[in-house]
Amino acid sequence: MSSLATSLTPDLIQVPPDIIRKWQEIVDLLADLMHVPSASIMRAEPPQIKVFVSSASKGNPCVPGSVDTGPYCETVLKSRQLLRVTDALADETWRSNLHVKSGMISYLGVPISWPDGEIFGTICIRDNKRNAYSEAYLKLLLHFRDLLQADLKSLARLYGEIETREAKIRRLVDANIMGIFVWDVEGRILEANDAFLHIIGYDREDLAAGRVRWTDLTPSEWRDDTARRVAEVTATGTVQPREKEYFRKDGSRVPVLVGGAAVGEEPQQAIAFVLDLSERKRAEAQAREAERRYRDILMELAHANRVATMGQLTASIAHEVKQPIAATVSNAQAALRWLERQPPELEEVRQALAHIVQDGKRAGDVVGRIRDLIKKAPPREDRLDINEAVREVIELTRSEAATNGVSVQSELAGGLPLIQGDRVQLQQVVLNLIINAAEAMSGASDGPRELLISTGTSDTGDVRVAVRDSGPGLTPAALERLFEPFYTTKPGGLGLGLSICRSIIEAHGGRLWVSANVPRGATFQFTLPVHPGQT
């Protein structure tokens, strides 16, 4: 970006046209007021002096743009002082010079300086006759010189500001914190900093040879967007930053954030800034992956917990049931053996049969005893906020619900009273209801899969939790038997979940029931009494 880097020196400052017009008026006025054929402003352009502005008066030999070849102005520039030549023909020093040849035999000139003291040039008057140039004339000339110097001062300040600003831009560009390049609508990249070249994998030679075109860097799916952006910069002068991709030199893609603005008065060119998003994208992907793994692990834990609970229950049920069954089998086989004796030992047979009856009853009582066991487990005396407990379970099941294509909504009522109970047990109930609902809906082939979990208070002032699904619903027969142990509508289901849920809720002094929704689905809800410490 060499053009942005150039330091400006006074002799390179362009005097803008409006100032030149003003200066023209000054020299015209000077020539008119002093009745001389020539009033001029010269500019030092070492080693030459050039006529910068000259009066439009009749007989003026000084033509703007031409080289001033005479010694008058040269003398003023060297001495940096006023020069007054009243009559060159009468003066040995000035008698023969080029000005005299062009008829200009008198001269009055003063130097013009930049604010830093550097010489700009001169302002001078020439006459084709002897002219004493009174003090009044000199004052007038000096006055106009001051006007010119005031203009130079503001010009220098303006350029100084530009320079400072450009130095700042230069810092930004050279710091290579972000990629910066100047482009045009033709697809060219006119200038670019190292950071940009690094992002796209090209080197400076590629840039110089015109091998880097932004139209080639842009993958085809971004072409339409890019066309809109070009229209945007043409219309508004800026391009809002947005994410896109560039092709790198090796053909791979790099994700970037690109924004920009039109450059100066040139609508066909714009400056763009580019941030490499590769690192951020990688970090985001990692964060997403970590989040996903975390959810998976939570779900696995929840599942494992369920399976472990089931496993424990089934194992203990198996143990309890196997004892009377084993006794029954042994008794029956013993009875058969006693019967086969000659003569049969009928008393032994009678005793064996009596035991078989006893053990049969015992086996029947086992399931009931297991339910009693759960009921008797004293719930922990925690005061808890049911919304908080429910919210945790919803979070836990969100990814499983999403996997089943189920949208989960929650309507948790604010300001609910605390309840008394075992958080883990109650969360297991909610977890069970949610997973049951999600599984029921995952089997439904059509219709929305919506799960609504709500909390509130019941008519009796208890806290109420409801899990409403849009699944296939339940038959009246199923509704009646749903909470019986070992009743299941699911292939592979153990049929213990809901009976255990009901046991837990009843142990907390609450109720769990189910009702059918219209037009479809089921709502499971339970109530829990408010903590006795609250009104």
Next chain:
Amino acid sequence: MAEAPIISVVDDDPSVRTATARLLRSMGFSVHAFASAQEFLSSPQLSETSCVIADVQMPGMTGVELQDHLIAHDHSMPIIFITAFPHDRVRERAMNAGAVCFLSKPFDETRLLECVEQALMKRQNEAPPHGSD
């Protein structure tokens, strides 16, 4: 059946204990039943027993601990385990320590008979001369 070998049944579950004892008696064995390992160990039948049939899960001393105890005190009577909670690790341990069988409840009478006969055979082959102390 004066010469019938004595078999001791150790099981804390009264139904299973009685039923197992009844089945063994119907097979012609002399049977003593005990509700715990300690009861068996402190009984006079300990030294007369030719074969022990023990439950694995019992309060106090488990079946496997009973086995360890018998080995430690040089009572080399064969043991048959019966359990409603078959666990591979427990089975492996019991069998490695010399158990004759490890049966799951409910078990079949023919399988039990095979195990008992196998145990008595083993007892005959290994019986030390002071076994009747």
